[in-house]
Amino acid sequence: MSQPMDDVMPSAPDPSGDVAEVPKLRLKGVGKSFRLPRGETIEAIANVSFDARENEVCVLLGPSGCGKSTVLRMVAGLEQPTTGELTLDGEPIVGPDQERGMVFQAYTSFDWLTVQQNVEYGMRLNHVPRQERRERAEHFIELVGLSRFAGTYPRHLSGGMKQRVAIARTLANAPAILLMDEPFGALDAQTRWQMQELMMDIVAAANTTVLMVTHDIEEAIFLADRIEFMSRHPGRVHEEIIPAFKQGRRIGQKEELIGLAGYGDMERHILRLMREQGSDETAP
Amino acid sequence: MLGALVWILFFGVWETAVSRGWVNALLVPSPVDVIATLYELFAERGFLGDVGISIARIIGSFLLACAIAIPLGILMGSFKTVEALFNPFVSAWRYLPAPAFIPILLMWFGTGELPKLALLFLGVIFFLITLIMDHTSQVRAELIETAMTLGGKRWQILWTVVVPAVLPNILISMRQMLAIAWTYLVIAEIVASTTGIGAMMMRARRFLNTDEIMAGILVIGVLGLAFDLLFRWLQRALFPYLSQEGD
Structure with a gap:
């Protein structure tokens, strides 16, 4: 993520708010x-x-x-x-x-799958239709800034990039x-x-x-x-x-x-x- | 290239030792004679048939062993109950040297193909099961747990994580055990066979044809090397993601 970003993100939920909600x-x-x-x-x-x-x-x-x-x-x-x-x-x-999708400290990219296939993996387990799978994967791969590496095997990625794959894979699965x-x-x-x-x-x-x-x-x-x-x-x-x-x-x-x-x-x-x-x- | 140097030296010393008369030429034929004999064996005496039978025995028994060892080893490495059920049996068999079964195999199966196939099968399968089981149980827990938190069911994870993760190591185990299979093949053919490379070598011994014995050894060596290269090629072809080169 090299592009300049807004210094202030959308506001977080107010932690001192109403406690009655679940x-x-x-x-x-x-x-x-x-x-x-x-x-x-x-x-x-x-x-x-x-x-x-x-x-x-x-x-x-x-x-x-x-x-x-x-x-x-x-x-x-x-x-x-x-x-x-x-x-x-x-x-x-x-x-x-x-x-409840989890990202671990140890690298958990599946070596035998490309970045794209890794991110699609969870959705494949859950029988998400092919077209939707691909689109959601592309969206999250872009979000973590790995679009250029969609076809790459994890072996060629740095540690930080592997963790981005893990994050994208978990989020694409809509936890x-x-x-x-x-x-x-x-x-x-x-x-x-x-x-x-x-x-x-x-x-x-x-x-x-x-x-x-x-x-x-x-x-x-x-x-x-x-x-x-x-x-x-x-x-x-x-x-x-x-x-x-x-x-x-x-x-x-x-x-x-x-x-x-x-x-x-x-x-x-x-x-x-x-x-x-x-x-x-x-x-x- | 450097490795070839030692080979040239080896054959050079061998040739010199024979031509200078340092060794008895009857017991140690010169490498040139061995090559000539090898040609004669293939061209005139139908040695190709023996080689073919030996290769068929290796492939037949090895594939059968793999067909049982791969699924069983993966299941034993994945599920504690399956391991508890089979491992005491499998590990006990590993301590029984396969050639010890030759006499009984001969009594049971006679002198046909069965005793040879059985010996190779017995010599390989228990080690193969253990190797595959160990590799499977070493698949990293985080990979499996990741799949679990992505919603994977037990069998889905077995198929989509454990199996692909362990496959490259299974191929390596197969490569190692195939080398062992060659050892048992020669034992089987020397002890109780009229066909195959080993049988040819035993016939040659009776007539003091040391050049034929040496030719047989050479062929076994070359075949072993060829199978090894085949496995290396398979490794590259099946698991391109493991290769060093970038894309």
């Missing part, structure tokens, strides 16, 4: 324990509750080992909670499904929510912020709800309408952080974000949380 995604008292071979049980996640609203970008942030990826995998239906309930549009989540597990974690710094800015464009254009896991503070503040900060032993939501200083706007460029009054305070606040919750000495 949230897009709701987690209520979600917990997960593992049983060790000796019969001991380990509580990995305890009592995680939060809502994500329609068209909102919700970020799970926290030190490693806080179970944020496990929470995301439970939303995807790839793991089952031990306690609590998860609902999407009011319906309980049971197992993986097309409506109700886009799940992302540290999608830019394997990328170099420059590619990473380019992808973050691209994500802002995509979220605006595709009008989709996003639940994303990261341990990158700047990334979280940049992308999120709502941050659920998680702590460890057991993993739980420590604090919900709304980047109110963005005033409900979506900022398209990072330098503008960092220049905003209030950014520094929020970053400092989260850094302190990371330090407290991430070090074993001060952990409760």
Whole structure:
């Protein structure tokens, strides 16, 4: 995405609005324990509750080992909670499904399919007619700026481009929510912020709800309408952080974000949380 | 090109050793004699028929082994229950050397084609199943989970993710096991056969025709190489997306 873009994206849903509506995604008292071979049980996640609203970008942030990826995998239906309930549009989540498409940190392009075929893959599984499949794939490939590479095999793509394929593939499949597990974690710094800015464009254009896991503070503040900060032993939501200083706007460029009054305070606040919750000495 | 150098050296030393009388020419014929004998075998003594039979035995038994090992290996690598069911059986058989079955195979099937095909089949199939199972279980979990969150059902994912992901490795396993199949073929033909390359070599031994034995070895080597090249070509033809060149 090299063309200049608007600095200000369409406004994000107002997080302080009416609470009576049914949230897009709701987690209520979600917990997960593992049983060790000796019969001991380990509580990995305890009592995680939060809502994500329609068209909102919700970020799970926290030190490693806080179970944020496990929470995301439970939303995807790839793991089952031990306690609590998860609902999407009011319906309980049971197992993986097309409506909860996930982008992983590891590259997941199918090597044997071209970019176009990769993006069409999910729609093929779901029996979308050929013509519609092709058009939707072309639309999303253009959205992630890969039109020139539609006929290319993933082997010839860079890491950032592979992640764009994964994002386009998931969105083309029309999920109700886009799940992302540290999608830019394997990328170099420059590619990473380019992808973050691209994500802002995509979220605006595709009008989709996003639940994303990261341990990158700047990334979280940049992308999120709502941050659920998680702590460890057991993993739980420590604090919900709304980047109110963005005033409900979506900022398209990072330098503008960092220049905003209030950014520094929020970053400092989260850094302190990371330090407290991430070090074993001060952990409760 | 550099590799050819060692071959030239090899044949040079061999030829010199024979012509200078360093070795007994009766036991070690010169490479020139071997080539001449090879020509004679093909041109005048119907050796092509023996070669054809050997190749047919390899292809017949190997295809049969693949027809069972590929689906079974993929299923065992994909589903824990299928693995639990078959793996104890399959892995036990791997420790039984196939030639140990020659006497009983001869008693059961006589001296026709069946015992040879059975030996090759037994020698290859259990290793092939295990190799394919291992490759299948190593298909990355993220690929499968991606397909699951795209709405893929179990069998759809098996067909559209697991199988295409593992196919290049299956072809490599086949290439490796085909080389082993040649070993068993020669054993089978030497021990109990009147036809095929191995049988010709055993006949030659009776008449001290070392040049014919050497010619047989040469043919087996060339055929092995040819099959290997065939597989490399298949690899490129079937999986163009793996090639290094850009598009």
